Amino acid sequence: MIATLSAEWIKLKRTPVLFLIAAIVFFCVFIMTIGNYIDIHPLTQLNLNPWGRFRNIGHVLYTNFFICPFAVLLTSAFFFVEQRANAWKYLYTLPAGRGKIFISKTLTLIALLFSTALLLVIFSTLSGYSLDYKYPEMEFSYHSPELWNYTSKLFHSSIAILGVIGIQTFLCFRFRNVFVPLGIGIGLFILGLVMGTTNQAQALYFPYSYPLLVFDFEMFNQSEINIQRDGLLSNVEWWSLGYFFLCSGLTLWMETRKNIK
Amino acid sequence: MSIISISNLSFAYQKGVPIINGLNLNVDKGSIYGFLGKNGAGKSTTIRTMLGLLNPSNGSVRLFDKEVQKNRPSIFQKIGTLIESPSLYAQLNAIDHLRIGAKYTGASSKKIETILKQVNLFQHRKKATRKYSTGMKQRLGLALALLNDPELLILDEPTNGLDPTGIIEIRNILLDLSAAGKTILLSSHQLAEVERIATHVGILNDGKIIFEGTISELENYKRANNLVKIQVANPEDVSDVFLPYDIQQQEGKNFYVQLSDADDLPKLIRQLVERGVDLYEVSPMKSDLEKLFIDITND
Numbered sequence: 013m014i015a016t017l018s019a020e021w022i023k024l025k026r027t028p029v030l031f032l033i034a035a036i037v038f039f040c041v042f043i044m045t046i047g048n049y050i051d052i053h054p055l056t057q058l059n060l061n062p063w064g065r066f067r068n069i070g071h072v073l074y075t076n077f078f079i080c081p082f083a084v085l086l087t088s089a090f091f092f093v094e095q096r097a098n099a100w101k102y103l104y105t106l107p108a109g110r111g112k113i114f115i116s117k118t119l120t121l122i123a124l125l126f127s128t129a130l131l132l133v134i135f136s137t138l139s140g141y142s143l144d145y146k147y148p149e150m151e152f153s154y155h156s157p158e159l160w161n162y163t164s165k166l167f168h169s170s171i172a173i174l175g176v177i178g179i180q181t182f183l184c185f186r187f188r189n190v191f192v193p194l195g196i197g198i199g200l201f202i203l204g205l206v207m208g209t210t211n212q213a214q215a216l217y218f219p220y221s222y223p224l225l226v227f228d229f230e231m232f233n234q235s236e237i238n239i240q241r242d243g244l245l246s247n248v249e250w251w252s253l254g255y256f257f258l259c260s261g262l263t264l265w266m267e268t269r270k271n272i273k
Numbered sequence: 274m275s276i277i278s279i280s281n282l283s284f285a286y287q288k289g290v291p292i293i294n295g296l297n298l299n300v301d302k303g304s305i306y307g308f309l310g311k312n313g314a315g316k317s318t319t320i321r322t323m324l325g326l327l328n329p330s331n332g333s334v335r336l337f338d339k340e341v342q343k344n345r346p347s348i349f350q351k352i353g354t355l356i357e358s359p360s361l362y363a364q365l366n367a368i369d370h371l372r373i374g375a376k377y378t379g380a381s382s383k384k385i386e387t388i389l390k391q392v393n394l395f396q397h398r399k400k401a402t403r404k405y406s407t408g409m410k411q412r413l414g415l416a417l418a419l420l421n422d423p424e425l426l427i428l429d430e431p432t433n434g435l436d437p438t439g440i441i442e443i444r445n446i447l448l449d450l451s452a453a454g455k456t457i458l459l460s461s462h463q464l465a466e467v468e469r470i471a472t473h474v475g476i477l478n479d480g481k482i483i484f485e486g487t488i489s490e491l492e493n494y495k496r497a498n499n500l501v502k503i504q505v506a507n508p509e510d511v512s513d514v515f516l517p518y519d520i521q522q523q524e525g526k527n528f529y530v531q532l533s534d535a536d537d538l539p540k541l542i543r544q545l546v547e548r549g550v551d552l553y554e555v556s557p558m559k560s561d562l563e564k565l566f567i568d569i570t571n572d
């Protein structure tokens with residue numbers, strides 16, 4: 013399995029997948045840095061840890077608005093690497109077997125999602141220290157960067173998007189092209205955004221709304237949606253995991269029986 | 274011993290429209306099997322079914338005496354494939370491709386350099402494959418197929434789109450592999466090419482094998498329906514002798530006679546000799562495989 017996983021990483025060289033990850037990380041960190049650079053005063057209060065507020069703007073944007081289209085684009089771009097090379101017929105005549113190839117692809121996709129979160133933690137921290145170099149009064153270097161807190165938030169956001177990853181993976185295998193899953197995914201993202209921001213009770217069962225529901229940023233009224241955030245994971249994250257495993261299982265079942273034309 | 278044994282295989286994309294219909298095929302160990310057929314005859318579909326990419330509606334495919342559908346990983350460990358155009362990632366170079374192949378097959382990455390030299394791509398190993406010519410892509414596809422040192426190579430139209438130099442290169446590689454004991458199944462519609470390297474031939478028409486045997490058996494098959502050139506001193510003396518026979522053409526003193534049975538030839542010669550005709554030449558028109566192929570598939 014490790015060998016097939018490393019094969020997946022080699023294939024990602026010079027692909028839009030890596031560009032997409034770099035772009036989302038750069039954009040979020042850029043928004044954090046510029047947003048705080050422009051509005052500097054709230055960060056310069058004495059004895060107040062600036063890291064939470066510094067990262068908050070980037071995290072709100074990432075979780076509420078970016079992560080869902082990012083997941084849709086990431087999944088399409090990831091499977092497009094195989095589709096463009098017309099590689100399924102080659103891959104499925106290798107000793108690795110269809111199941112192993114599917115699992116290694118799914119694991120790689122999840123690793124890419126969590127790597128994005130990790131890169132956000134690393135580069136937001138570096139960006140904070142860079143701001144501190146120019147404006148020592150911000151006191152970034154005097155306070156703990158709260159790495160665990162931010163990592164934990166990104167972890168929950170990433171779990172909440174796994175349902176979308178599962179559905180998009182199914183669509184990519186079902187349609188074997190880039191445009192249909194992308195079109196459906198973007199359409200469902202807009203629907204999810206509408207449902208999540210207009211207090212629709214059904215949003216709890218709609219994975220494309222989950223990133224909006226996993227945290228309460230007090231931006232939208234969500235009183236009608238039965239969200240339970242106590243416990244290790246919120247009920248939204250459990251639903252997301254359920255969708256992910258259901259769709260992944262269905263895709264694997266379909267793929268091992270499919271005729272490869 | 275048959276490395277590939279297919280019996281009564283059928284496959285249809287749509288119900289009632291079979292692409293392969295009760296196909297039987299056997300490939301012996303160490304042979305180069307030329308799998309011939311017109312475009313649309315079902316060659317690629319047969320190969321895909323053989324490799325488990327398509328699920329047959331009926332029949333069985335056994336490779337190395339094992340059912341393909343139930344033993345894919347262990348069977349694929351001994352097989353190298355090139356199905357139509359090679360599956361290449363445009364942004365990667367040859368070394369990357371072979372590293373990926375080595376990861377999937379468990380082959381040693383130390384072999385990469387040797388194989389690149391074998392297919393004459395070593396000097397282009399660091400170039401992205403989007404910059405490769407068709408011939409270079411085919412050779413890289415072949416390199417990927419050879420990576421795990423397979424006992425059996427299944428190549429679907431490996432010389433497709435190649436110029437004569439590229440075809441010669443691939444042919445020489447295949448002959449070397451055959452000399453090293455590999456079994457090769459080679460599908461093609463380039464019949465002259467198959468004739469040069471194949472030891473055995475299977476001809477597919479409308480999803481069925483209509484001929485299977487060695488190259489010489491195929492030629493014998495044709496000889497049974499042979500066209501004979503007969504040159505005589507005086508054509509006017511013999512026209513009535515030829516009456517029972519099918520004269521395809523007459524050019525001066527040369528008669529081209531289609532014989533329906535191989536035994537007709539000595540009978541005809543005897544008749545001419547008894548008539549006192551001076552015979553200058555009697556020669557069977559040995560056709561190339563392409564002509565045989567057209568004859569057979571048009572029946």
